[in-house]
Amino acid sequence: MDIKQPDQSRNTILQAAYCEIHxxxxxxxxxxDILSDTGLTKGALYHHFPTKHALGLAVIEEIIGDRLGRLLSDPIRESEKPIDALLYLIIHVDQQVPADYMELGCPLNNLMQEMSPLDHEFKSKLNAILRNWQDTIEWALSTGQAQGEIRPDVDPKAAALFIVSAWEGxxxxxxxLQSGxxxxxxxxxxxxxxxSLCAGR
Amino acid sequence: MDIKQPDQSRNTILQAAYCEIHxxxxxxxxxxDILSDTGLTKGALYHHFPTKHALGLAVIEEIIGDRLGRLLSDPIRESEKPIDALLYLIIHVDQQVPADYMELGCPLNNLMQEMSPLDHEFKSKLNAILRNWQDTIEWALSTGQAQGEIRPDVDPKAAALFIVSAWEGxxxxxxxLQSGxxxxxxxxxxxxxxxSLCAGR
DNA sequence: AGAATAATATACCGACCGGTATGGATGAGT
DNA sequence: ACTCATCCATACCGGTCGGTATATTATTCT
Known part of the structure; x- marks a missing residue:
């Protein structure tokens, strides 16, 4: 046996679980299967996580939420012209994502489809991530309205809901279709x- | 034991499997669990279906494809103004569907998300249903263009793909969100x- | 250094799963 | 009425799953 590195072991398991779940x-x-990739065994896993359920929730909170925020929210929030950032993301997101995302789908959406009707803890944590994303897009649309880019008759909340829905769809x-x-x-x-939501069209 | 009714038994199992899978x-x-609802046992199931896999495929072909066609394609195909039929469906589809569809989601989409990356037979059969739906909408858009309702610069195939994607999303x-x-x-x-695809907007 | 605790390995358990083997009941053909 | 294929029930099997009990090793604290 090697040196014991609790934090690293925990993270190794989390990453492996994320991949397997994805x-x-x-x-x-x-x-x-999660453990076979890592060099660890059940002893390590059940030391860091009480149940598989808790492991799943940790994957959602510590990995999926984090990655999605970094990939889809931060660029919009940090931009001075959020609508442009949003449009850029819509077109170029497929280039900023690991290659297997096309065949495996969005981890958030996959888990929502599978687990939301089955487990309310999964549902609430997944919905929090979704809500955060939707709020970002709503904020972008509202800001776009203030900047005169988006038509004033657009309902930012409804449009944002539709954008994330259509996106995941x-x-x-x-x-x-297995088709990029x-x-x-x-x-x-x-x-x-x-x-089509923009002014002057 | 009661009278033996092979066709009815097969259908009972198919329906129960459909509900359980949904x-x-x-x-x-x-x-x-599939069998516990019906009064039947494994003997009956494995007489009519060689494996669980075959049962799943039968559910897709004989139930899901059928229902989806009846609900979403036939009204458009049979209408003389298919765009109106499509718009009507988009708004009123939630009233033409069993109540549990809202919490359980679309059976086609659920199975696609779960099984398409895992099994190519599931994938091809599910994609055939999806393709049929998309073709219907593409036909509606093309017909709409011929009738002057849809702008001529619209790409019917791309728009149809987006509509089914956004719909499922x-x-x-x-x-x-568990929210109607x-x-x-x-x-x-x-x-x-x-x-917004219609002419004169 | 010694004790206590954290971290990991190993062996094992009961539950459940899909599938099979077998045999009995039913119905159709002759 | 006898035969035979269809239809279905029951008991059972090997395998896998999540989870546990326990022992052992590494680290930290005193």
């Missing part, structure tokens, strides 16, 4: 929708 | 998108 879903992800359909081509044409249509 | 997903749906998000309200506002935005 590939197979939460319920089909087996503890044994595009990812899901592209995953089923389909994803891009689909996101191009979403791009056109957002443009 | 509630829990394919992998989490257990043979025992709306259902999925509404399922996670969210579903309706979301579909209203999809409605507005389709209207």
């Amino acid at each position: 590939r197979k879903g939460y319920q089909a992800a087996s503890i044994a 595009c990812v899901g359909i592209a995953k089923n 081509e389909a994803f891009r044409t689909c996101m191009q249509q979403l791009h056109d929708y957002v443009v | 509630r829990k997903g394919y992998q989490a749906a257990s043979i025992a 709306c259902v999925g998000i509404a399922k996670n 309200e969210a579903f309706r506002t979301c579909m209203q935005q999809l409605h507005d998108y389709v209207v």
Whole structure:
């Protein structure tokens, strides 16, 4: 046995669990398979996490929420022209994401589809992430209205809800069709929708 | 034991499997639970279906495809003004569907999300249903163009792909939020998108 | 240095799963 | 009425799952 590194072990398990869950879903992800990739065993896992359920929640909070925020919210929040940032993201998000995302889909959406009707803790944590994303887009639309870019008759909250819904829908359909081509044409249509919310069109 | 009715038994099992899969997903749906609702046993099931896999495929082909076609394609195909039929469906589909659809989501989308990356037979059969739906909407848009309702610069195939994607996205998000309200506002935005494809806007 | 505690490995358990083997009941054909 | 294929129930199997009990090793504290 090597040196014991609790924090690193915990993180190794979290990452492996994330990958396994992303590939197979939460319920089909087996503890044994998660551990086989790492050099660790059940003793380590059940020392850091009381149950598989807790491990799943930790993956959501500490990995998925974090990554999604960094990828989809931060660029918009940090931009002075959030609508431009949003439009840029819609078109170029497929280039900023690991290659397997196309075939495996969005981890957030996958888990929501699988677990939200089954477990209310999963549901609330996943919905918090979704809400955060939606709020960001709503903020972008409101800011766009203040800047005169977005038409004043647009309802930012409703439009933001639709954008995240359509976005996840595009990812899901592209995953089923196993087609990056389909994803891009689909996101191009979403791009056109957002443009249709802009003033002077 | 009662009188033997092979066709009815097969159909009973198919329906029970459909409900169980709709509630829990394919992998989490257990043979025992499927049968417990019906009065039948494994002997009956494995007489009519060689494996759980074959049962799942039969559910897709004989139930899901059928229902989706009846609900979402036939009204459009049979209408003389398909765009109006499409817009009507987008707004009123939530009233034409069993109550549990809101919390359980679309059976087609659920299965696509779960199984398409895992099994190519599931994927191809599910994609065939999706393709059929998309083709219907593409046909509606093309017909709309011929009737002068839809702008000529609209790409019917791309727009149809986006509509089904966004549609499934709306259902999925509404399922996670457990909110019929969210579903309706979301579909209203999809409605507005389709209207934005119409001429004279 | 010694004691206490944290961290990890190993072996094991009961529950459940999909699937099978077998046999009995039913109905159709002759 | 006898045969035979269809239909279905029951008991059982091997395998996998999440989880536990326990022992051992590493670290930290006194």
